Amino acid sequence: MRIAEPASRQPVAAPLLEVRNLVVRYGKKGAAAVDDVSFTIARGETLGLVGESGSGKTTIGRAILGLQPVTSGEIWFDGKNITRASVAERRSLQGDLRAVFQDPYSSLNPRRPIGEALAEPLRVAGVPRAERSLRADEALAAVGLPLGSGARYPRQFSGGQRQRIAIARALVTDPRLVVCDEAVSALDLSTQAQVLNLLAELRTGADLGYLFIAHDMAVVEFLAQRVVVLNRGRIVEQGTTAEVLQNPQNHYTRVLMAASPVPDPDEQARRREAWQALKATAPAA
Ligand SMILES: Nc1ncnc2c1ncn2[C@@H]1O[C@H](COP(=O)(O)OP(=O)(O)OP(=O)(O)O)[C@@H](O)[C@H]1O
Ligand SMILES: [Mg+2]
Structure with missing residues (x-):
């Protein structure tokens, strides 16, 4: 075992993905875009990563995919430390660890x-x-x-x-983990629902995990078993989707939830007002 487990707990298989104390800085002197972030994803699990624009979601996804150098901390995939994997090692991971981005048009030749x-x-x-x-x-x-x-x-x-x-x-x-970064954000609500259903269907029986990045809580609620809430590069809350959504402990999480788009325009207007009211009262971080 790499990690010391409490004696009462049975030994468990290593998680599919483990991010430990991840720090990413852009430039030598810049503030940390990702600051001491730790989470795991079990085999076949969908973890939602939410937070407003600029909170560091894409940076975390890119670090996991090897597209962004890591300042400190570790990333383990399937029991291997891939934090500073070589080009050849990344190549051998390519089939198991894949990505879906927001704008497929720019990534399709x-x-x-x-x-x-x-x-x-x-x-x-x-x-x-x-x-x-x-x-x-x-x-x-x-x-x-x-x-x-x-x-x-x-x-x-x-x-x-x-x-x-x-x-x-x-x-x-036939990957083990897919990083979906705002994979449905550019779609209208009915297409979004179709694609979300498709993602849910495809993981069934496939032992497929997702890191599902979105700024929209409603989208995450549909797909994720657990949620990590990010604010300014730091985790402010994490737990099962039900726990976090039914009883958000953090003011920022409540703000994000109120900002989620919904199909009903009246409900949307109500939420927008609630969101603005919440934002106005947000403690300065
Ligand atoms: N290439 C870069 N060079 C310098 N700073 C960057 C770069 N990419 C991102 N940043 C900064 O890092 C922080 C996190 O950005 P990131 O793209 O990870 O946020 P995000 O949560 O994905 O936001 P969004 O919801 O808008 O996609 C921001 O402050 C951003 O300005
Ligand atoms: Mg992003």
């Missing part, structure tokens, strides 16, 4: 049919050429895209469909 975009991570993961297009087609079918979609280009799909393509590309390698 416009000149490449999407079937090829899905075959690429399979090539990196060492899947034989003969299997790749079959696996790509299966992944596209799993996210509800019509047969033959693999031959089409990104511009030939709607925003919601492109987000499904991004999800298919994340899942095609």
